[in-house]
Amino acid sequence: MTGPTPVVVYGLLLLTVFLLGMLTLRLATKARQQQRAIEQLTEALRRSHEYAEQQKHKLERRSEVESVKDEFISTVSHELRTPLTSIRGALGLLPALVGDVDPKAQNLLRIASSNTERLIRLINDILDLERMESGRAPLKLRRCSIQDLAREAVDTMAPMAEGGGLRIELVCRAPRETIYFDADPDRILQVLTNLLSNAIKFSPVGTVVTVQIDSDINSVLLKVVDRGRGIPADKLEAVFGRFHQVEASDASKKGGTGLGLAISRRIVEMHGGRLWVESEIGQGSVFQFTLPVEVAAQAQAKAS
Numbered sequence: 001m002t003g004p005t006p007v008v009v010y011g012l013l014l015l016t017v018f019l020l021g022m023l024t025l026r027l028a029t030k031a032r033q034q035q036r037a038i039e040q041l042t043e044a045l046r047r048s049h050e051y052a053e054q055q056k057h058k059l060e061r062r063s064e065v066e067s068v069k070d071e072f073i074s075t076v077s078h079e080l081r082t083p084l085t086s087i088r089g090a091l092g093l094l095p096a097l098v099g100d101v102d103p104k105a106q107n108l109l110r111i112a113s114s115n116t117e118r119l120i121r122l123i124n125d126i127l128d129l130e131r132m133e134s135g136r137a138p139l140k141l142r143r144c145s146i147q148d149l150a151r152e153a154v155d156t157m158a159p160m161a162e163g164g165g166l167r168i169e170l171v172c173r174a175p176r177e178t179i180y181f182d183a184d185p186d187r188i189l190q191v192l193t194n195l196l197s198n199a200i201k202f203s204p205v206g207t208v209v210t211v212q213i214d215s216d217i218n219s220v221l222l223k224v225v226d227r228g229r230g231i232p233a234d235k236l237e238a239v240f241g242r243f244h245q246v247e248a249s250d251a252s253k254k255g256g257t258g259l260g261l262a263i264s265r266r267i268v269e270m271h272g273g274r275l276w277v278e279s280e281i282g283q284g285s286v287f288q289f290t291l292p293v294e295v296a297a298q299a300q301a302k303a304s
Contacts, residue, residue: 088113144180272291
């Protein structure tokens with residue numbers, strides 16, 4: 001038996017070399033692809049790291065700015081409140097000291113007193129919000145009746161409503177046994193009077209502002225319903241921002257500090273609840289909040 005001829009052997013060698021060459025080429029191509037993938041991944045990781053560092057620096061700068069801003073607001077507010085309180089006292093004594101004055105002087109005195117009171121309210125609101133956001137305004141929790149608090153708020157705001165040609169109506173739809181909940185009564189009363197004050201300011205003469213109470217075994221729900229001009233859909237959330245006014249002229253026409261809703265939302269959130277508004281232009285607004293019957297553990301910790 002004879003072995004393979006030289007031609008066959010040569011052909012096999014050529015085939016082997018060809019196959020090895022193809023394999024080498026394929027491996028080299030795959031290696032280049034993997035290298036490019038590694039380079040792309042490395043570049044993506046580098047960019048991701050740079051972006052993370054940029055965001056970190058931005059957050060650090062923002063935190064520093066917020067800290068400086070809060071310190072500035074607190075310092076300025078404290079420095080302003082004392083002299084303003086003295087000015088208010090002096091303005092209150094002036095009529096008794098100078099006796100009868102002409103109408104023009106009386107009007108100037110009234111304007112000075114009114115603006116002094118407004119500045120004091122603004123400073124107190126700024127300090128109040130700053131204390132709550134920094135955790136230096138703990139809740140003083142006890143068992144409360146949402147109906148009793150709502151009645152107290154209605155009685156407190158009734159003179160303002162009557163002065164504006166309005167009336168306030170209280171409607172309690174909650175079963176008697178479900179109106180009790182854990183809360184800081186002074187803070188919840190602050191929320192109620194803020195919401196009623198806004199409703200009265202923006203309601204037409206002759207209309208009714210309604211306070212509605214609902215509840216179940218887990219939460220209480222309170223609504224303040226007005227028949228005012230309403231709030232545009234794109235501003236339903238913005239009204240809870242600091243110093244926000246629906247219209248630029250509201251600050252001068254309606255008064256107020258522009259912090260009432262921001263403070264109210266913060267108080268409700270501290271209790272573990274939620275405050276929001278629903279509104280329709282020309283039909284009025286419904287500011288409403290829910291509060292848990294039992295304050296959550298994290299709120300209890302803040303309250304202690």
